[in-house]
Amino acid sequence: MRWCWLILAISTVEGILQTGLQLKIDEFFESPGHTNNWAVLVCTSRFWFNYRHVANVLSLYHSIKRLGIPDSNIIMMLAEDIPCNSRNPKPGTVFNAPGGVNLYGSDVEVDYRGNEVTVENFIRVLTGRHHESTSRSRRLLSDHQSNVLVYLTGHGGDSFLKFQDAQELTNVDLGYAIQTMFEDNRYHEMFVIVDTCRSESMYEYINSPRVLSTSSSLTHEESYSYDIDHEIGVFVIDRYTHFTLDFMNQNVKALNSSASLKDYLDSCPLAQCLSTVGVRRDTYPKDPAKVRVTDFFGSARILHYIQEDIVFDDAWLVEPVTYQL
Amino acid sequence: MFWKILLLTLFGGILASNEESYVEELLISRLPSDHHLAQFRFIITSRSLELGPNYELFPRVLGQLLQAHGIQELEYIATQGVWHSDHYGPPPQPASSTGAFLSAKFDGPSNTVDDRWLSVVNSLNGAFCASLLSMVPAETYKQKNERKGDYPKAKKLFSRAGTLPREALCTENLTPWRKLLPCKQNGLISLLNPHKLYGSLFHSMGFHIHPECKDNSCWYRLELSAIVLFDVPISENRRLDWSLKSFFDRPISGVCNAATRSTVLVHQHEEQADSDKPADVITINGQQFAVYPTEQILGEKTEGNIFVRYTKSVDLHKKNPPRALSISSTLGGKDTFSGLLLTTIKNNENEKHTVVYEQVLPWWVRFHYHTKQVLCHDSKQEIVKPYVANRVFSGAIDRKRPAYIQMEIELPANSKCIVSYNFERAFLRMAEYPPDANHGLYIPAATITLMKRISTGLPEDSRCTERLGNSSECEPRAKQMVFSNVLLVPMPVPDFSMPFNVICLVGTAVSLCFGAVHPFSTRILVPINEKLPGQSIWRTIFRGILLVLMAGACYMEYNNISLNALRREIEKLLSFQF
Numbered sequence: 001m002r003w004c005w006l007i008l009a010i011s012t013v014e015g016i017l018q019t020g021l022q023l024k025i026d027e028f029f030e031s032p033g034h035t036n037n038w039a040v041l042v043c044t045s046r047f048w049f050n051y052r053h054v055a056n057v058l059s060l061y062h063s064i065k066r067l068g069i070p071d072s073n074i075i076m077m078l079a080e081d082i083p084c085n086s087r088n089p090k091p092g093t094v095f096n097a098p099g100g101v102n103l104y105g106s107d108v109e110v111d112y113r114g115n116e117v118t119v120e121n122f123i124r125v126l127t128g129r130h131h132e133s134t135s136r137s138r139r140l141l142s143d144h145q146s147n148v149l150v151y152l153t154g155h156g157g158d159s160f161l162k163f164q165d166a167q168e169l170t171n172v173d174l175g176y177a178i179q180t181m182f183e184d185n186r187y188h189e190m191f192v193i194v195d196t197c198r199s200e201s202m203y204e205y206i207n208s209p210r211v212l213s214t215s216s217s218l219t220h221e222e223s224y225s226y227d228i229d230h231e232i233g234v235f236v237i238d239r240y241t242h243f244t245l246d247f248m249n250q251n252v253k254a255l256n257s258s259a260s261l262k263d264y265l266d267s268c269p270l271a272q273c274l275s276t277v278g279v280r281r282d283t284y285p286k287d288p289a290k291v292r293v294t295d296f297f298g299s300a301r302i303l304h305y306i307q308e309d310i311v312f313d314d315a316w317l318v319e320p321v322t323y324q325l
Numbered sequence: 326m327f328w329k330i331l332l333l334t335l336f337g338g339i340l341a342s343n344e345e346s347y348v349e350e351l352l353i354s355r356l357p358s359d360h361h362l363a364q365f366r367f368i369i370t371s372r373s374l375e376l377g378p379n380y381e382l383f384p385r386v387l388g389q390l391l392q393a394h395g396i397q398e399l400e401y402i403a404t405q406g407v408w409h410s411d412h413y414g415p416p417p418q419p420a421s422s423t424g425a426f427l428s429a430k431f432d433g434p435s436n437t438v439d440d441r442w443l444s445v446v447n448s449l450n451g452a453f454c455a456s457l458l459s460m461v462p463a464e465t466y467k468q469k470n471e472r473k474g475d476y477p478k479a480k481k482l483f484s485r486a487g488t489l490p491r492e493a494l495c496t497e498n499l500t501p502w503r504k505l506l507p508c509k510q511n512g513l514i515s516l517l518n519p520h521k522l523y524g525s526l527f528h529s530m531g532f533h534i535h536p537e538c539k540d541n542s543c544w545y546r547l548e549l550s551a552i553v554l555f556d557v558p559i560s561e562n563r564r565l566d567w568s569l570k571s572f573f574d575r576p577i578s579g580v581c582n583a584a585t586r587s588t589v590l591v592h593q594h595e596e597q598a599d600s601d602k603p604a605d606v607i608t609i610n611g612q613q614f615a616v617y618p619t620e621q622i623l624g625e626k627t628e629g630n631i632f633v634r635y636t637k638s639v640d641l642h643k644k645n646p647p648r649a650l651s652i653s654s655t656l657g658g659k660d661t662f663s664g665l666l667l668t669t670i671k672n673n674e675n676e677k678h679t680v681v682y683e684q685v686l687p688w689w690v691r692f693h694y695h696t697k698q699v700l701c702h703d704s705k706q707e708i709v710k711p712y713v714a715n716r717v718f719s720g721a722i723d724r725k726r727p728a729y730i731q732m733e734i735e736l737p738a739n740s741k742c743i744v745s746y747n748f749e750r751a752f753l754r755m756a757e758y759p760p761d762a763n764h765g766l767y768i769p770a771a772t773i774t775l776m777k778r779i780s781t782g783l784p785e786d787s788r789c790t791e792r793l794g795n796s797s798e799c800e801p802r803a804k805q806m807v808f809s810n811v812l813l814v815p816m817p818v819p820d821f822s823m824p825f826n827v828i829c830l831v832g833t834a835v836s837l838c839f840g841a842v843h844p845f846s847t848r849i850l851v852p853i854n855e856k857l858p859g860q861s862i863w864r865t866i867f868r869g870i871l872l873v874l875m876a877g878a879c880y881m882e883y884n885n886i887s888l889n890a891l892r893r894e895i896e897k898l899l900s901f902q903f
Contacts, residue, residue, distance in 0.1 A: 046760055079760075084405065084495035084523045091523040092496050106519060110497040114456040115759055133444035135451025158889045164760035166821070201889065219890075 029260070030290045034147040034188045037069050037299040038140055040125060042077040044117065044154030044163045051234040052225050054082040055096040056153045056195060056241040058103040063248045064149070065107075067255055067298030075125055075140055077112040079154075079164050089232060096237045096245075098229040111138045119167045126150075126177040128186060144185040145304075149193070149296045153238065156196030158219055159204070175205030182208040189284075191261075191296040195240045197222045200278035212284035214265055216240035217275035224274045240277070243268040248297065255298045261288035344544075345382045346370050347584050349513045350790060352614075353572075354592035354783055358412050358645050359565060360526065361558060363572065364783075365513060365551040367506055371544045374536060382583060383547065384505040386452055387534060391545070394441045395433040397482055401449060402426045402531030405494040405523065406554070410807045411651030411671065415779050417552050419533055421488070422770030422808035425457060426531075428468060428486035435483055442485040454497040460487035464769075466685055466729045469717045488685060490767035490811035494530065495523060502530055505549060512581030512619060513589070516573040517551060527554035557639065565639050568632035569622075576629030577622055587619040590790060591633060592783065598636040601627055609784045647673045649779045650680075650736075654771055654809040661750065661817045666692065668744045668771045668809055672736040679735050680773040681715075682744060686728040688721040690768060690814065692748035699732075704739035711735050711742060723751070733776075744771075750816055758818065765815040775805040 043050075043057040061076060083092050083104040094104040112121055124130055125140050142148055154161055160168040174192075181187055192213040194202040198221065203213035216223040216238070225235035226242040247267035251259045265279050265288060281288070294300065352364045369382050376388035391399065402421035410416065429445055431438050443461045450457045468484045496519040503509055503517070522528050530551045537546040558567045569589075570576055581587055591600070593613040601622075603615035623629050650672055657665030666686075672678050686692055701711045712735040721728035736742055759766065784790050881891060 081493040081495055084493055090520075092519040104496055104519075106496055106500050106503070108497055109500065110454050111451075112456070113454070113497070114491075114493060116456045116458060131443075131447055133447040135448055138451045158887050166758070166760040166762075 028290065029258075029292055030286050032147075032292070032295045032300075032302060033145070034295065035145040035302050035304060036073070036142070037147050037149070037296070038073045038075075038142045039064055039069055039149040039151070040075045040077075040140060041151045042117070042122060042153070044077075044079055044152065044161060044169075046080045046164045048080070048082070048085055048087045049234055050080065050155075051082055051094075051232065052237050053153045054078055054080060055094055055103065055237050057151070058094055058108070059096045059237065059241060059245050060151055061108070062103060063245060063252075064297050067252065067294055068301075069297075069299040071107075071109040072137060073299065074109070075111050075138065076109065077117045077122065077125075078110050079114070079117040081114060095229060095232070096242075097227055098231070098236070100236075109137065115164075117164060119163050119169045119173065122163070122169065123173065123177045126186075127180045128184065140186070142186050145188050146186070147296050148181075148187045148190045150190065151193045151195070152202070153195040153241070156194070156199055156202065158198050159201045161194070161196055161199075161202060171202050171204050171206075174202060175207065178206050178211060179208045182210075189295070195223060195238055199223065203278075203280050206280070207283060209283060210285065212261070212288065213280040215278040216268075216273065218278050221275040239273050240268050240275070243272050248293070252293050252297065255294050255300055257292070257294060259293045261291045261293055261296070264288075264293050344370075344372050347382045347507050347581075348586045349508075349581060349584050350586070350588050350590060351513050351516070352590045352592070352783065352790075355565070355594045356413050356554075357648075358414075359557045359639055359643075360413060361555045361565075361567060361572070362413075362417065363553045363555065364417050365517070365549075365553075367514075367549040369507070369547040369549075370537070371547075374543050374545065376545065382507045383545070387505065387532075387547065390445065390448055390452075391534065394429075394445050395431050396429050396441075396445065396534075397432055397480070398428075398430040398533075398535040399445075400426070400428045400531070400533045401453070402529055402533075403455070403492060403494040403498060404527070404529035406525070406527035407810050408527050408554075408808065409651075411648055411653070412645070413554070414648045415650065415775075415781055415805055415807055417781070417783065418803045418805060419531065419548075419550060420529060420552070420806060420808065421531070422490065422772070423811045424488060424490035424767070424769070425455065425492035425494075426486070426488045427457065427460065428484065430482040430484050432480045432482055438483045438485065446487070453501050456492065457487075457489060460489055462725050463688060464489060464685075464727055466727055467719070469729070469731050488769040490769050494528065495519075499530065502532070502549065502551075505532065505547075507583040508581035511579030512584060512587050513577065514581075515578040516569065516575065518573050518575055521573050522551075522553055525553050526556050528552065563638040563641075564635050566632065566634045568630050570630045577619060578629060580619055580623060588790075589617040589619070589622060589631065590784075591615045591617070591631070594633075594635065596635045596637050597633060599634040601631045607790075609789050610780065612783070614784075614790075647671070649674050650678065650773075650775070650807060652771060652773055652807050652809040654768075654812055656812050656814065657745075661815060664690075664748050664750065664814070666690075666746050666748060666768070666812070670734070670736060670742045670744070670773060672738065672740050672742070674779075675738050677735055677738055679733060679776040681731060681733050681776070683772040683774070684730045684744075685769045686721065686730070686748070687766070687768065688723050688725070688727055689751040689753060689766065689816070690728075690748045691721070691751055692728065692746045694718065694720075694746070696745075696747040697730075698745050699734060699742060701737055701740045701742040703737050709737060709740075711737060711740075724757075750814065752817060755819075758816075758821075762816065762818045762821065765813045768812040768814055770811045771809045773807050775807070778805045 041057045041061055043053045045053045057076065057078060061074060064074065082088065083094050092104060093102045096103060128140060130139055152161060154163070156162060159171045162168055178190065188210065190211045192203055192206060192211060195216040196202070197217060198219050199215035199217050200219045202215060206213055224239045225237065226239045227236050228234070229236045244264065244267050247264060251257065251263065265277060268277050270276055348368045350366050354362050356362055371383045376383060376392055380388055390396065400419070402419060403425045404421050404423050407423055408416040408420065427446065427449065429442065431441055442465065446457050446461050449455065465485055465487045468486045499517065499519055499522070503514060506514055508514060532547060532549045534545055534547045536543050555572055558565055558571060591614065593606070593615055600615065601617070603617050604621050605616040607614050607616060617631055622631055652668065652670045654666065654668045657667055670680070699711055699713055701709050703709050713732050715733040717729070717731040719729045734742065
C-alpha cells in the first residue's frame with residue numbers, strides 16, 4: 001500500500017514538472033503568425049530508375065498529412081507513374097524501405113502527374129496564374145497568413161534542377177517565382193527544401209523576405225541515395241529525406257511536439273548524409289531554434305480574433321465565368 | 326433488426342418522394358479462354374433533367390459540371406492493358422482502348438462549344454487526378470458515330486471527343502471515382518482493391534451519363550463501371566476454382582443502405598461443380614446466372630465471400646477456337662520518316678458482317694489519304710474488294726486537330742480484311758517533343774462498331790439484369806465496339822544528348838580555327854597596303870582581350886571551375902569593392 005502512495009506521489013510531481021517544462025518551452029518558441037499551412041511537393045524526375053524520388057515525395061506527403069495538412073492544401077507533382085509502372089513487381093505500391101509500409105494507399109491525391117509536371121506548371125502553381133477552369137485541387141490558394149512548404153526533389157546541377165529529363169528550372173526562375181509570390185502576398189513564411197545534387201545553388205537567388213531555405217548538399221557536393229530494395233531492384237529513398245523523415249517520425253509525433261526547425265536542420269549530419277546540409281538564414285528573420293517544426297510541417301489551424309471592422313470590396317460579388325447556354 | 330427496418334423505411338420514404346435510385350451489381354463470368362472477368366456496375370439515376378441544388382445520390386461534382394457547361398451526355402473511360410479480341414472475344418461494354426477516352430455532347434450555342442470543352446477537360450482533369458490537358462486542342466475530334474442516350478427533344482448537339490493512348494490509370498484515379506458513389510466503403514465497392522486491379526491483365530474504369538426517357542418524363546442515368554480481367558486462376562489441383570477473396574484479396578464488407586439492389590451475379594459455367602447456394606438462378610438470353618444478394622453473402626455462412634468449384638482441371642494446352650471477330654494494328658515501313666499503318670480485321674463467322682471502322686490519327690502522322698486501301702482475303706485466300714460505304718473524312722490541322730476517318734465496311738464471311746495507309750512523320754518543334762522523346766509517340770487505336778451484335782452470352786447492359794427473373798430476352802442498347810491496340814510510333818528525334826551537343830560545339834570551334842589558320846599557313850601573303858591592319862591599336866587590344874579570355878578558359882578548365890562558380894567569384898569581387 002505504501003508503495004502505491006509513493007508511486008502516486010512521484011507521478012504527480014513528475015506531471016507538475018512536465019507541465020512546467022511544457023510552459024517553459026512554449027515561452028521559448030516565437031509565436032507563429034500564420035493561420036493555415038500549404039505544401040507544394042514536387043518530384044521532377046521521370047523513368048523507373050528514379051523510383052526513390054517519388055518515394056521521397058510520398059514519404060514527406062504522409063508525414064505532413066499525419067500532422068494535419070489536408071489533401072486540399074497539398075499540391076503534389078509526380079513526374080512518373082511509378083506505382084502502376086509496368087516494371088513495378090508490386091503493382092499499385094511504392095515503398096521507401098525494404099519491407100516497409102506501402103506509401104501508395106487509396107488516400108493519395110496526385111495533382112499533377114506525368115507530362116503535366118513541367119517548369120511552366122510549377123511556376124504557375126507558385127504564382128497562381130492558371131486557366132480559369134483549373135480546379136481548386138490544382139491551385140495553391142495561399143494568402144498572407146499561410147506558411148508554405150516547398151519541397152523539390154530530382155536531379156540537379158549547379159544552379160538548375162532538371163524537370164523530366166527535358167527542361168530545367170534555374171535558381172533565377174525559382175527566385176523570381178518566390179519574389180512574385182511575396183509581392184502578391186501569397187505567403188506569410190516559406191520553407192524551401194531542395195533534395196538534389198548541388199542543391200545549395202538552388203536558393204542562391206531567393207532573396208524574398210521570410211523565406212528559410214535548406215538543401216541536401218552544398219554547391220560542390222553530390223547528394224546520395226540510401227536504401228536499395230533488391231526485390232524491386234532500385235534505390236528506394238535518398239539519404240537526406242530518409243534521415244529527416246526518421247527525425248520527423250521519432251521526434252515530431254504530434255502537432256504539440258516541441259521539436260524546433262533547428263533540430264530538423266541538424267537531423268542529417270555529414271556522417272549520415274555524406275553531404276553537407278546547406279541552410280540559408282539571412283532572409284529569415286526568426287531563429288530556427290525558436291520555430292516549431294510543425295509551423296511548416298503541420299496544420300494547427302491557429303485562429304486570430306479580429307477587433308476592427310472589415311469592409312469587403314465589390315470584388316467578392318463578381319460572378320464566376322459562366323457560359324451562355 | 327429494428328434499425329434495419331427503420332433505415333429501410335427511411336430510405337424507402339426518400340426514394341418514393343424523389344425517385345433518385347442507386348443500384349449496384351457485380352457480374353463474374355468465365356471466358357472461353359478460361360480467364361475470369363469481373364464487371365462492376367453502379368447505376369445512379371437522377372430525379373429529372375434539372376439537377377441540384379440538392380444532391381442526394383447523384384454526385385454533385387458531375388451534376389454541377391453538366392449544368393455549368395450545358396452537357397447532355399458525358400463519358401470518360403480509362404483503361405490499362407490490352408483487350409485481345411482474338412483471344413477473349415468482344416470486349417465488355419462500355420469499353421475503350423488502352424489509355425483514356427473522353428467524350429461530351431453539348432447543347433446550346435455553337436460558338437462556345439470549344440471553350441466549354443476545354444473547361445470540361447480542365448475540370449475533369451482536376452477532379453480525377455488525371456493528366457488529360459494535352460487532349461485540347463490537338464487530340465480533340467468531332468465524333469460522327471453517334472453512341473447511346475435518348476433525348477427529350479430533337480436538340481442539335483455538338484460532339485467533342487478525345488483519346489489519349491498514353492494516359493496512365495492508377496490508384497489516384499480510383500479514389501476520386503469511388504467518391505462519386507453514395508457508398509464509399511460498404512457494399513460491392515469494398516471489393517475494389519487497387520493492388521489486385523493494377524496487377525490484372527486488363528482493367529478499365531469510367532462513367533457514362535446520358536438522359537433517359539420514359540412516358541414523357543426524363544432523367545439522367547449515370548453508370549459507373551469497372552472491369553477487371555483476371556489471369557487464369559490456377560489452384561494446386563490445376564482447377565480454376567475461385568472465390569471473391571482469391572480475386573480481390575478481401576471479402577465484401579458491409580451493406581450499402583442507399584442501394585435499392587446490390588447483387589453479385591455469377592455466370593453458370595457448364596463445368597461448374599459446386600458453389601455457395603444462390604438465392605435465385607435467372608436466365609438471360611439463354612444463359613444462366615446465379616444471383617447472390619449482398620446481404621446473403623454477408624451472412625454467417627459465407628462471411629462476405631462466395632466460391633465456385635469446377636469439375637475438370639484446366640487443360641493448359643487447349644487450343645481455343647478463333648473468336649468471331651478481331652482487330653489488330655501494326656506499323657510497317659523501314660525508315661524513321663515514312664511509314665505504313667496496317668489494321669487487320671478478321672471475321673471468322675460464316676456470315677457477312679457490316680462494321681463501322683473509325684480511326685483517329687494525330688496531326689504529326691501525315692497520312693496520304695489516296696493510299697488508303699481496303700482489301701480482303703476470303704476463305705479461299707483470294708483477294709476481294711469489300712463493299713465500302715458512308716465514308717467520312719476530316720483532315721488534320723497542324724497542332725489544332727487530328728485527322729478522323731470513318732467508313733462502313735462489309736466484311737465477307739470467313740475473311741481477313743486489311744485497311745492500310747502510308748504516312749509521313751512530321752518533324753516536331755523542339756518544345757513539342759514529349760520529355761522522353763526517344764520513347765516515341767502513340768497513335769490511338771482503330772475502332773470497329775458492329776452493326777449486328779455478336780453474342781458474348783453475357784448481359785452487356787445493366788438494363789438486362791434490372792428486371793431480375795423475367796428478362797429472358799434482352800437486347801442491349803449500347804453498340805458493340807471492338808478496339809485494336811494502340812501503336813507506338815518512333816519519331817525522328819533530334820539528338821538531345823550531351824555528347825551530341827559537345828560534338829557540335831567542338832566542331833564549330835575547330836571549323837572556325839581551321840577556317841582562319843589553314844589559309845594563313847598555306848597561302849602566300851603579299852601586303853598590298855602600306856599600313857597593315859594588324860598594326861591598328863584596336864586590333865591589338867582586341868587580340869589582347871581574346872588572349873586573356875583564352876588563358877582564363879584554359880585556367881578554368883585546368884582547375885575544374887564551372888561558369889557559375891566564376892560568376893560567383895566575380896560577384897564576390899564586386900560586392901567586396903562596394
